[in-house]
Amino acid sequence: MGFNPLAWITIGFAASSAVLVIWFLLRRPLLTRSTKIILLFGIGLLPLGTAMTGNYAGFEATKQRSFCGSCHVMTPYANDSGDPKSETLAARHGRNGMFGDENCYTCHADYGMFGTVKTKLGGLRHVYEYVLHYHDMPLEEAKRTIHIRQPFKNETCMHCHSTQNPGWNAVAEHKSILEPVRTGAVSCASEGCHGPAHPFTKNLSANDPSTKDLTVKGHTP
Amino acid sequence: MNLRIRHVSIWLRVSAVLTLIALALMVWSVLVPTPLPVMLAMTVGQGLGTAAFGIFGLVVLKDLTRSRRAKRDSMANIALQTIALTKDVLARDSLQNIALSDDDASRDSEKNIALTRKTTRDSLQNIALSKDDAPRDSQRNIALAKDDAPAGRDSQRNIATAKDDAPAPRDSQQTIAPAKDDAPAPRDSQQTIAPAKDDAPAPRDSQRDIAPAKDDAPAKDES
Numbered sequence: 078m079g080f081n082p083l084a085w086i087t088i089g090f091a092a093s094s095a096v097l098v099i100w101f102l103l104r105r106p107l108l109t110r111s112t113k114i115i116l117l118f119g120i121g122l123l124p125l126g127t128a129m130t131g132n133y134a135g136f137e138a139t140k141q142r143s144f145c146g147s148c149h150v151m152t153p154y155a156n157d158s159g160d161p162k163s164e165t166l167a168a169r170h171g172r173n174g175m176f177g178d179e180n181c182y183t184c185h186a187d188y189g190m191f192g193t194v195k196t197k198l199g200g201l202r203h204v205y206e207y208v209l210h211y212h213d214m215p216l217e218e219a220k221r222t223i224h225i226r227q228p229f230k231n232e233t234c235m236h237c238h239s240t241q242n243p244g245w246n247a248v249a250e251h252k253s254i255l256e257p258v259r260t261g262a263v264s265c266a267s268e269g270c271h272g273p274a275h276p277f278t279k280n281l282s283a284n285d286p287s288t289k290d291l292t293v294k295g296h297t298p
Numbered sequence: 299m300n301l302r303i304r305h306v307s308i309w310l311r312v313s314a315v316l317t318l319i320a321l322a323l324m325v326w327s328v329l330v331p332t333p334l335p336v337m338l339a340m341t342v343g344q345g346l347g348t349a350a351f352g353i354f355g356l357v358v359l360k361d362l363t364r365s366r367r368a369k370r371d372s373m374a375n376i377a378l379q380t381i382a383l384t385k386d387v388l389a390r391d392s393l394q395n396i397a398l399s400d401d402d403a404s405r406d407s408e409k410n411i412a413l414t415r416k417t418t419r420d421s422l423q424n425i426a427l428s429k430d431d432a433p434r435d436s437q438r439n440i441a442l443a444k445d446d447a448p449a450g451r452d453s454q455r456n457i458a459t460a461k462d463d464a465p466a467p468r469d470s471q472q473t474i475a476p477a478k479d480d481a482p483a484p485r486d487s488q489q490t491i492a493p494a495k496d497d498a499p500a501p502r503d504s505q506r507d508i509a510p511a512k513d514d515a516p517a518k519d520e521s
Contacts (some may be wrong), residue, residue: 098314108310113358113361120354124351127321128324131328132344141331
């Protein structure tokens with residue numbers, strides 16, 4: 078990961094604030110007006126700047142593929158989508174400059190009015206699940222059991238593929254199932270169409286009876 | 299007061315330590331952007347930083363309130379002390395004034411009484427003196443008057459000599475006469491007037507004629 082300039086600003090704010098706070102802790106000056114002003118910067122304004130830039134840097138960091146792949150159960154997904162030789166749907170999108178290193182977030186984000194908030198809340202749920210259920214789970218077992226919580230929406234695909242382009246409509250399969258695709262009745266990533274984005278998990282989950290109920294008709298994790 | 303200051307400093311130190319922890323979490327999340335640091339920074343770090351800033355704000359607010367109260371109390375104390383001092387000073391001054399006025403009044407009245415007594419004594423002395431001096435002076439004056447009686451004689455003598463000599467009236471008449479004769483000023487004045495009256499010489503001559511007539515009238519005087 079390239080070092081974000083925002084991170085430098087965050088570190089600068091934090092270092093300045095820390096210098097003032099440590100000076101206060103070591104020197105223990107009287108609570109005069111100047112001390113209050115120094116502490117206002119040390120405890121109030123500079124940490125506020127640190128929080129603002131740090132949070133922004135944190136939100137940007139959560140979009141990175143490397144962030145998603147930092148949990149061991151997600152490592153196969155991140156490695157595949159970042160593999161330039163892979164022919165999976167995720168990898169092909171990952172090679173697109175519009176997706177790049179943020180291809181996980183770009184595909185799995187909710188693009189509604191509160192899409193970002195809902196996506197972050199979903200990310201918190203991922204963390205909760207990981208810490209409580211999958212932290213010590215072996216990777217092979219995790220591949221079989223981990224599944225997408227809700228069916229992948231065609232709207233996410235239609236964010237770029239509008240289904241109105243003449244070139245897209247020139248494809249006979251597209252034209253034949255235009256309405257089911259637009260309504261989400263038929264998934265773009267279904268078998269027989271573009272296939273699952275992460276196909277290396279499907280063979281495992283298909284044979285595992287514990288994950289059969291998680292696979293929705295027409296949708297794949 | 300010392301307890302309060304120590305209490306404030308403890309809370310400020312707690313706030314400073316919380317700030318340092320929050321900053322450390324934030325920096326960790328930036329340097330190692332993995333789920334755990336980022337999650338900790340965005341939850342625990344945010345909470346600790348907010349709590350630290352809240353504690354700092356409360357401490358400063360309390361300190362400001364305390365200092366304002368102290369200032370108000372000190373002002374009130376100063377006002378009360380001033381009022382008390384003013385009361386004391388006024389009371390002391392009024393008592394002093396009363397004492398002084400009593401002293402002055404009694405002293406003045408005693409002085410006045412003494413003066414009055416002196417005045418009466420002086421007046422009595424004057425009366426006594428006038429009683430003593432007046433008869434003596436009058437007797438002396440009488441005596442002097444008696445002693446100076448020759449003056450009366452002199453006056454009689456003078457009267458007598460005046461009667462004997464009697465030249466003075468004659469001289470006076472003589473002096474009067476030439477004055478009438480000479481009478482230069484009236485004449486000149488008349489002369490100066492006269493040309494205006496076409497040189498009327500007749501009146502001058504008539505006056506000269508009258509003057510010898512007066513001088514030349516011994517017959518009547520002798521008769």
